[in-house]
Amino acid sequence: MSSEPIERRVSYIGDRLRGSRCRICGREYFRIRDYCGRCGRSSIGKMEAIDFFYEEGVLEACTLITEPTNKFKKLGAYVYGIVSFHNGKVRVPGRLTDKIVDPKNLDLDELEGRKVVPRFRKRHAVSKSDIVPTISLTFTFSDEYYPYQEYKIEPPKKEYESPGIVGYGVYVSKFRIREGSLERSVPFIDEDAVTAAVEAGKLALIHSGVDNSKIGKLYVGSESNPYAVKPIASKVAQVLKLGEEEVDTGVQGVDAIDTEFACKAATSMFKDATALAYYPDAQTSYVMVIGADNSQAAPRDEPGGELDFFVGYGGCAFIFGKEDVIAEVEGWYSCTSDTPDFWRRASEPYPSHGGRFTGEPGYFKHIIKAGRKLMEKMGLKPSDIDYFVAHQPNVKYPIKAAKILGFKEEQYLPGLQVANFGNTYSGSSPVGLASVLDIAKPYQRILLVSYGSGAGSDAYSFITTPQILDKRGRQKFTVRRQIESEFKEFVDYNTYRKFKEGL
Numbered sequence: 001m002s003s004e005p006i007e008r009r010v011s012y013i014g015d016r017l018r019g020s021r022c023r024i025c026g027r028e029y030f031r032i033r034d035y036c037g038r039c040g041r042s043s044i045g046k047m048e049a050i051d052f053f054y055e056e057g058v059l060e061a062c063t064l065i066t067e068p069t070n071k072f073k074k075l076g077a078y079v080y081g082i083v084s085f086h087n088g089k090v091r092v093p094g095r096l097t098d099k100i101v102d103p104k105n106l107d108l109d110e111l112e113g114r115k116v117v118p119r120f121r122k123r124h125a126v127s128k129s130d131i132v133p134t135i136s137l138t139f140t141f142s143d144e145y146y147p148y149q150e151y152k153i154e155p156p157k158k159e160y161e162s163p164g165i166v167g168y169g170v171y172v173s174k175f176r177i178r179e180g181s182l183e184r185s186v187p188f189i190d191e192d193a194v195t196a197a198v199e200a201g202k203l204a205l206i207h208s209g210v211d212n213s214k215i216g217k218l219y220v221g222s223e224s225n226p227y228a229v230k231p232i233a234s235k236v237a238q239v240l241k242l243g244e245e246e247v248d249t250g251v252q253g254v255d256a257i258d259t260e261f262a263c264k265a266a267t268s269m270f271k272d273a274t275a276l277a278y279y280p281d282a283q284t285s286y287v288m289v290i291g292a293d294n295s296q297a298a299p300r301d302e303p304g305g306e307l308d309f310f311v312g313y314g315g316c317a318f319i320f321g322k323e324d325v326i327a328e329v330e331g332w333y334s335c336t337s338d339t340p341d342f343w344r345r346a347s348e349p350y351p352s353h354g355g356r357f358t359g360e361p362g363y364f365k366h367i368i369k370a371g372r373k374l375m376e377k378m379g380l381k382p383s384d385i386d387y388f389v390a391h392q393p394n395v396k397y398p399i400k401a402a403k404i405l406g407f408k409e410e411q412y413l414p415g416l417q418v419a420n421f422g423n424t425y426s427g428s429s430p431v432g433l434a435s436v437l438d439i440a441k442p443y444q445r446i447l448l449v450s451y452g453s454g455a456g457s458d459a460y461s462f463i464t465t466p467q468i469l470d471k472r473g474r475q476k477f478t479v480r481r482q483i484e485s486e487f488k489e490f491v492d493y494n495t496y497r498k499f500k501e502g503l
Contacts, residue, residue, distance in 0.1 A: 007131045007133060010133070010135070011133075011134060011135070011235075011238070012238070012250050013031060013032065014134075014135040014136060014137055015120065015134055015135060015136055015235075015238060015239045016051050016053045016136060016238070016239055016241060017030070017051055017052035017053045017055075017092070017118055017136050017137070018031075018032060018049065018050075018051055018052075019031060019032070019049075019050045019051070019052060019090060020032055020033040020047045020048065020049060020050065021047065021048050021049075021050045022036035022038070022039055022043050022046065022047055023043075023046040023047070023048055024036065024039045024042065024043050024046055025038050025039050025043075027039075027089070028050065028085075028086060028089040028090045029090065030052070030090050030091075030092050032049065033047055034047060035047065049247055051241065052085050052090065052092075052118065053118055053120075053136055053202075053239070054150075054151040054202070054206075055085050055086070055118070056115055056116070056117055056142055056148040057083040057084055057085045057092075057115070057116050057117075057118070057139065058083065058084050058085075058113065058114070058115055058116065059081050059082075059083055059096075059111060059112055059113070059114050059115075059116050059139065059141075060081070060082045060083065060084050060088075060091065060112065060113070061081055061082045061112055062079050062080065062081025062082070062096070062108055062111055062112055063079070063080055063081065063108065064077060064078075064079055064080075064101070064103060064106060064108060065077060065078050065079070065080050066103055070125075071124035071125050071126070072124050072125070073125070074125050074189060074498075074501075074502075074503050075189060075190070075503070076100075076101065077101040077103050078095055078096065078097075078099070078101055079095070079096040079099065079101060079106075079108070079111065080093070080094070080095050080096070081093070081094065081096070081111075081112075082094075083116055083139055092137060093137065094116075094118075094137040094138060094139050095137065095138050095139070096111075096116075096138070096139055096140065097119055097121055097138040097139065097140060097188065097190055098119070098140045098145070098146075098173075098174055098175075098188055099140075100489070100491075100495075114141050114143070115141065115142045115143065115148065116139035116140060116141055116142055117139065117140060117141075117142040117146060117147075117148045118136045118137070118138070118139060119136065119138045119139060119140055119146070119199075120134065120135075120136045120138075120195055120198045120199065120202075120239055121134065121135065121136075121138040121188075121190040121191065121195055122134055122190040122191070122192065122195065122502065122503045123135045123190075123503075124503060125503040126503075132192075132194070132226050132227075134194070134195075134235070136239070138190070144487045145174040145482075145485050145487035145488070146174070146477065147476045147477060149203075149206045149474075149475075149476050149477065150206070151202075151205060151206045152206075152209060153209060153210070153211045154209030154210075154324075156323035156324050157323075157324055157467075158323065158324060158467070159322055159323050160322050160323070160325045160328060160465070161322075162278075162322075162325075162328045162329060162330070163274050163277035163278050163320055163321060163322045163325065163328070163329060164274070164320065164321075164325040164326070164327050164328035164329045164462065164463075164465075165318050165319070165320060165325065165326055165327040165329075165437070165462070166208045166210060166286065166319050166320065166321045166323065166324050166325055166326060167204050167205070167206075167207040167208020167209070167210060167318070167319045167326070167471065168203075168204050168207060168208075168316070168317060168318045168319070168433075168434050168437060169199075169200045169201065169202065169203025169204035169205075169206065169207055169316070169317045169434075169475070169477070170200060170203065170314070170315070170316045170317075170427075170430075170431055170434045170435075170477070170478075170479050170482065171196055171199035171200045171203060171314055171315050171316075171477075172185035172196075172312070172313065172314035172315075172421050172424070172431075172482055173185050173186060173187050173188055173191060173313055173314065174188075174485065174487055174488055174489055175187070175188055175488075175489050175490075175491055175496075175499065176488055176489070176490050176491070177490065177491055177492075177493065177496045178490055179309055181419070182395070182418075182419050182422075183419070183420055183421070183422075184310070184311065184312045184313075184421060184422030185312045185313045185314050185421045185422060185424070186312075186313055186491065186496045186499055186500070187294050187313045187499055187500065187502075188499055189498065189499045189501075189502060189503060190502070190503055191294070191313070191499075191502075192224070192226050192294045192502060193222045193224045193225060193226065193232060193292045193293055193294045193315070194225075194226065194232050194235055194236070194292075196292040196293075196294070196313065196314055196315030196427075197220050197222070197232055197236050197290045197292035197315050197317070198235075198236055198239050198240065199315060200290055200292060200314075200315035200316050200317035200427075201236055201240050201288060201290055201315075201317045202240060203317065203475070203477055204288065204317035204318065204319050205240065205319070206474060206475070207471060207474050207475045208319045208324075208471070209324070209471070209474065210286050210319055210321070212240055212241050212242050212243075213241070213242075213243060213244050213245070214285045214286050215242045215243060215254060215285075215286045215287065215288050215319065216243055216253070216254055216255065216281075216283035216284035216285060216286070216287070217254065217255050217256075217273070217276055217283075217284050217287040217288070218233050218236060218237050218242055218254055218255070218256040218257070218287075218288045218289075218290070219233070219257060219258075219259050219266070219269040219272070219273065219287070219288070219289045219290065220232045220233040220236055220256070220257075220258050220259070220266075220290045220292065221258070221259040221260065221261070221264075221265025221266035221267075221268070221269065221289070221290065221291045221292075221426045222258065222260070222265060222291070222292050222293050222425075222426050223260060223262055223263075223265060223293060223296070223344075223425060223426065224293045224294045224295065224296055224425070225258065228346065231256065231257065231258045232258050232292075233256035233257050233258050234256050236256065236290065237252055237254050237256040238250075238252065242254045242256070242288065243283070253283060254283075255283075255284075261452040261454065261456065262342060262425070262426075262452035262453040262454050262455075263391055263393070263423075263425045263426055263428055263429075263450065263451060263452045263453065264391070264426075264429075264450040264451060264452030264456060264457065264458055265291060265426045265452065266289055266290060266291025266316070266426045266427070266430055267291070267429060267430065267448070267450035267458045267460070268334070268450075268452070268456075268458055269289045270289060270318070270320070270329070270332070270458065270460055271329075271332050271334070271458070271460075272287075273287035273288075273289050273318075273320035274320055274329045274332075276320075277320045277321045277322055278322070280321075280322065285321060285323075286319055286320065286321040287319070287320045287321070288317060288318070288319050288320075289317070289318050289319075289320065290315060290316070290317040290318075291315065291316050291317075291424075291425075291426030291427040291428075291430045292314070292315030292316075292426060292427055293313070293314075293315075293424055293425035293426045293427060294313050294500070295311035295312055295313060295422070295423060295424065295425045296311070296344070296349075296350055296351055297311045297350060297351070298349075298350035299497060300493075302350075304350050304351065304352055304353055306353070307351070307353060310393060310394050310418070310422055310423045311422055311423055311425075312418075312421045312422025312423050312424040312425075313421075313422070313424065314421055314424045314427050314431065315424075315427050316424075316427040316430035316431045316433075316434055318430065324467055324470075324471075325465055325467065326437065326464060326465055326467050326468040326471055327437060327440075327446065327462040327463065327464045327465065327468065328462065328463045328464075328465060329460060329461075329462060330378065330445070330460075330461040330462060330463050331374060331377060331378050331460070331461045332374065332458065332459060332460045332461070333370055333373045333374040333377060333458075333459045334370065334456065334457065334458045334459070335366055335369050335370050335373070335456060335457055336366075336455070336456035337365075337366070337455055337456070338454070338455075339354075339361055339362050339365075339366075339453075339454065339455035340354050340454070341353075341354035341358045341361070341362035341363075341453045341454070341455055342354055342358065342362075342453035342454065343453070343454065354453075358393075358453075359397075362451075362453065362455050363391070363393065363397055363401070363451055363455075364397075364400070364401060364404070366451055366455055366456055366457035367390055367391065367401045367449050367451050367457050368401060368404055368405065369457070370449050370457035370458065370459035371390075371401075371405050371447065371449045371457075371459050372405065373459070374447070374449075374459040374460075374461060375405075375447075378461060380445075380447075380461070381406075382405060382406035382407050382408075382411070384445060385407070385411065385445050385446070385447045385461075386411065386440070386444040386445050386446065387411055387412075387414060387415055387436045387440065387444065387445075387446045387447070388402050388405070388407040388411045388412045388415065388446075388447050388449075389412070389415035389429055389432040389433050389436060389446065389447070389448045389449070390402060390412070390415075390429060390432070390448075390449045390450075390451070391428050391429045391449070391450050391451035391452075391457075392416065392417065392418035392423060392428045392429065392432060393418070393423045393428070393451075394418060394423070395416070395418055395419055398412065398416060398418070399412065399416070401449075414435060414436050414439060415432035415433065415435055415436045416432065417431050417432050417435050417479065417483075420483045421482075428450075429448055429449070429450040429451075430450075431479065432448075433446065433448050433462075434479055435479040435480070437464070437468065438472075438475075438478045438479055438480060440464045440468060441464065441468075441469075442464050442465055442466040442468060442469065443463065443464060443465075443466075444463070444464045445461060445462070445463055445464075446461070446462040446463075446464070447459065447460070447461055448460045448461075448462065
């Protein structure tokens with residue numbers, strides 16, 4: 001490990017909270033060890049790797065940092081402390097995140113002794129030419145917005161003839177900005193598209209019960225990658241420990257790749273994931289698809305600032321396979337045209353908007369065609385479909401599209417989430433699908449039609465199975481919980497823009 005770049009060495013340990021356990025005496029270490037300090041030479045070859053990323057810890061002691069060093073100044077005041085795992089076997093330093101600290105109204109004694117859950121975040125500020133430093137030594141209280149959930153690998157019970165969704169997870173920030181009757185999710189200052197992708201993927205693994213080593217393919221769709229050249233997917237695969245891993249090299253046996261097609265960068269890969277799951281081999285038993293975005297928009301007083309009334313932040317992940325399927329993929333149809341309704345040129349910080357091209361020739365032409373063609377192909381009428389979910393750049397567009405296609409309120413309202421989170425871009429229609437899966441009964445049909453500017457649409461038909469009820473109890477952090485949580489925090493516009501700038 002000593003010959004590798006320092007950021008690789010730090011992230012390899014800290015992103016996943018990797019440690020070691022002695023098989024002889026059970027002593028644990030927060031770092032990779034070849035031998036046990038207690039058992040000595042007899043423990044060589046008998047140390048096992050462990051991760052604390054999916055564990056719940058306790059904040060044993062903490063202090064308030066009121067004057068951060070340069071790299072942490074953007075955080076303002078923050079709480080730093082010692083977190084213990086496994087009844088005190090391991091203690092690690094860490095920062096509390098998702099907290100706007102008011103030093104005058106903070107009682108540190110009330111924080112100590114509370115349970116916390118690890119969160120994957122950016123570590124500190126760097127220049128734009130540097131690698132973005134990340135770590136999972138950041139924590140939030142597990143009895144607040146983001147609950148602790150055990151990741152328990154479950155042996156599969158049933159194999160289906162048709163592949164489909166075997167698990168999913170949605171993550172949006174606790175911070176919101178209110179626009180009249182609408183709310184939007186906004187990232188905390190140490191969050192970005194990568195952190196949302198990791199959180200969503202982690203939740204999907206917990207919900208599915210799938211062994212992370214069995215996921216042989218990962219797609220991460222986003223248009224807000226913090227890098228112009230460097231994938232999000234490699235970081236997500238490492239943190240979530242996807243695919244079989246060689247402990248000596250730290251290299252996972254997984255194919256991880258980024259995709260980009262505006263707001264359908266994730267849904268475009270649903271059909272690819274289905275195909276790979278239909279013909280599984282030793283490496284691709286399961287496929288994970290994530291849509292995550294820190295949606296971009298210029299400030300309102302600059303050109304293009306009209307987008308800043310609707311953009312949101314978050315991620316949504318789905319795992320596809322043939323075992324313990326909760327929603328089978330029944331069919332799909334995609335369409336594409338070169339319609340310049342929305343774009344961002346290389347090196348430009350904010351996207352440009354095509355104005356009149358956004359509606360009829362962009363969104364509606366593709367959504368309506370994809371939806372109608374799929375129903376024609378499958379011989380379906382609107383009355384044969386229980387739920388309809390469309391891409392949601394605002395409230396009006398998906399409602400109008402639903403009515404044109406012949407759907408009623410009871411079919412499209414359950415999946416309409418833009419008024420709660422804003423337009424989460426690659427996560428937009430996937431979040432709507434997840435909100436429907438949260439409430440759907442067995443043997444119900446869901447029609448999903450995504451849209452990506454530039455332009456194209458993907459239409460999918462899903463049929464839920466009885467196992468959707470078996471897995472429902474595993475997911476505490478539902479879409480509804482994130483909408484109704486008493487721990488949401490509303491911020492003003494200036495604070496929101498500060499968060500968007502990031503570390």
